[in-house]
Amino acid sequence: MRQLVWTFWRYVWAFPVTLLGLPFIPLTLLTGGGVRLERGVLEVYGGAARFFLRHGLLIHAQAMCLGHIILGQERDSLELARDHEHVHVRQCERWGVFIIPAYVLSSWWAWRSGKNFYYDNRFEREAYGWDNNPRS
């Protein structure tokens, strides 16, 4: 019972971020993409999700986590990105809606320090497993 309550809480806490991903479900389904459930997370791929990942961000991303929704360019690319994106899912469960300003601040801080705004963002470093193994 305690585990069930904790799981419920993690979904509720991350829900403001998940909300940002919800519009992609109908948009992607209406534009030829798909949706599937993997490891407790909805994966939305192809169609509008692919268009957004290619043209709507500062980087060309294969996948992106929005709470308990992961957007992917292709169904297959999600296989490769899943472990990385699930680190972000855990981060959303830990930080809730505060992940958004914290992520932006971390990118800004990296950029201000002369580093890469994406690869040196603390959340990306954790997702790539570079916290203990510095990027060369």
Ligand SMILES: [Zn+2]
């Ligand atoms: Zn990432």
